[in-house]
Amino acid sequence: MIRLGIAAWTNLIxxxxxxxxxxxxxxxxxLGAAVAARLATAGMRVTLLExxxxxxxxxxxxxxxxxxxxxxxxxxxxxxxxxxxAWAELAPALDGAxxxxxxxxxxxxxxxxxxxxxxxxxxxxxYSAHLIDAAEAxxxxxxxxxxxxxxxxxxxxxxxxxxxxxxxxRLVASATAHGATLLTGDQGRVTGLARGRVRTAAGDVVxxxxxxxxxxxxxxxxxxxxxxxxxxPLIAWDTPGSPAPELIVRIGPVRPDGPVRxxxxxxxxxxxxxGGLLHLEAPDADVDLYTxxxxxxxxxxxxxxxxxxxxxxxxxxxxxxxxxCVRPLPADGQSIVGRLPGAEWLYxxxxxxxxxxxxxxxxxxxxxxxxxxxxxxxxxxxxxRFAGTAVPTIGR
Ligand SMILES: Cc1cc2nc3c(=O)[nH]c(=O)nc-3n(C[C@H](O)[C@H](O)[C@H](O)COP(=O)(O)OP(=O)(O)OC[C@H]3O[C@@H](n4cnc5c(N)ncnc54)[C@H](O)[C@@H]3O)c2cc1C
Numbered sequence: 001m002i003r004l005g006i007a008a009w010t011n012l013i014x015x016x017x018x019x020x021x022x023x024x025x026x027x028x029x030x031l032g033a034a035v036a037a038r039l040a041t042a043g044m045r046v047t048l049l050e051x052x053x054x055x056x057x058x059x060x061x062x063x064x065x066x067x068x069x070x071x072x073x074x075x076x077x078x079x080x081x082x083x084x085x086a087w088a089e090l091a092p093a094l095d096g097a098x099x100x101x102x103x104x105x106x107x108x109x110x111x112x113x114x115x116x117x118x119x120x121x122x123x124x125x126x127y128s129a130h131l132i133d134a135a136e137a138x139x140x141x142x143x144x145x146x147x148x149x150x151x152x153x154x155x156x157x158x159x160x161x162x163x164x165x166x167x168x169x170r171l172v173a174s175a176t177a178h179g180a181t182l183l184t185g186d187q188g189r190v191t192g193l194a195r196g197r198v199r200t201a202a203g204d205v206v207x208x209x210x211x212x213x214x215x216x217x218x219x220x221x222x223x224x225x226x227x228x229x230x231x232x233p234l235i236a237w238d239t240p241g242s243p244a245p246e247l248i249v250r251i252g253p254v255r256p257d258g259p260v261r262x263x264x265x266x267x268x269x270x271x272x273x274x275g276g277l278l279h280l281e282a283p284d285a286d287v288d289l290y291t292x293x294x295x296x297x298x299x300x301x302x303x304x305x306x307x308x309x310x311x312x313x314x315x316x317x318x319x320x321x322x323x324x325c326v327r328p329l330p331a332d333g334q335s336i337v338g339r340l341p342g343a344e345w346l347y348x349x350x351x352x353x354x355x356x357x358x359x360x361x362x363x364x365x366x367x368x369x370x371x372x373x374x375x376x377x378x379x380x381x382x383x384x385r386f387a388g389t390a391v392p393t394i395g396r
């Protein structure tokens with residue numbers, strides 16, 4: 001990359017013309033980092049622009065459960081199942097020991113009827129799902145206090161969780177090892193978009209043959225910079241009562257014989273986290289971006305108490321931290337991937353379940369952009385499905 005001082009109004013960053021095409025990826029969350037790594041590995045000249053630090057957006061706080069446990073319709077289930085396989089394939093080449101945890105998922109069900117029906121449906125769809133009894137649940141997760149005998153428990157051995165911070169570090173390192181440039185802070189914060197050109201807050205302009213927006217929940221702000229293209233409708237996350245924000249809680253210390261799997265009880269989702277902590281989410285924690293801190297602290301304490309009731313050996317655990325974090329929630333719940341109608345030079349990728357999906361989506365996106373051949377698997381997820389329709393919204 002050469003910086004030329006030829007224009008008075010800006011610095012012009014010229015990504016060297018090449019045998020390869022130049023691609024700007026906006027956002028270094030799990031999705032953008034994976035896309036940048038795939039494109040750079042495929043030989044594209046990649047510039048990865050990140051307003052903050054890689055992995056400090058939604059991906060940092062995600063429950064990061066890799067699953068296709070309750071996702072429909074069938075095509076979306078299959079996409080997520082391909083996501084599970086894609087991480088298993090990527091892990092050996094990307095120091096998976098640091099971030100890949102294929103430990104399975106144990107569920108103590110809230111509703112026997114719903115759980116049994118889901119296990120039956122998933123089995124019919126070729127997914128590994130089993131109803132188990134209390135003795136089997138105890139053998140799988142000795143730290144867990146089990147409910148009354150006869151309650152429904154289910155075991156999903158193919159599911160996993162990821163530690164997103166070390167994962168994203170490795171994805172970015174893989175991209176840069178294949179020639180990508182990472183720019184962060186003002187140099188990486190995108191403030192203007194036009195065909196073939198990306199302007200940053202530092203006043204630089206990066207030239208590109210392809211621009212891929214992986215800005216997570218900030219995607220609508222980025223697509224608005226592209227002019228009259230779109231829409232890319234996400235559920236508004238900054239309105240009071242929005243379902244997009246969620247409270248995550250980290251507690252510890254956890255004894256070495258503490259839980260090892262992804263666990264759901266009717267009152268709690270939990271999994272191990274690095275540093276001897278557990279990561280918790282209480283599904284009924286009623287928070288948004290305006291919830292006062294004392295209420296957040298009260299929910300965090302409630303999570304700790306629920307965890308103590310669910311798991312043995314947590315009597316010395318305390319709340320190590322809590323954070324409201326925000327899901328990017330496409331208005332119809334499905335991924336949005338492809339060229340923006342009206343501004344086809346901008347390729348958009350935004351999704352919930354982005355941790356599950358990033359390894360597979362990034363492979364499909366890289367194949368489309370390098371071979372210029374549309375992916376049939378991505379056909380249901382194109383942004384043009386929203387064109388000319390009233391944008392649905394979901395409230396609480
Ligand atoms: C509480 C919670 C639990 C979740 N649980 C799961 C789960 O169990 N399994 C699962 O698969 N998914 C889960 N998700 C969803 C998943 O975490 C997200 O889909 C995923 O992290 C989105 O990744 P991303 O890379 O698209 O976005 P992000 O990680 O948010 O990355 C976007 C990046 O874009 C950058 N950016 C924004 N604006 C600009 C700009 N102008 N210029 C440059 N950079 C910019 C941001 O700084 C950020 O780093 C959960 C989410 C939440 C909130």
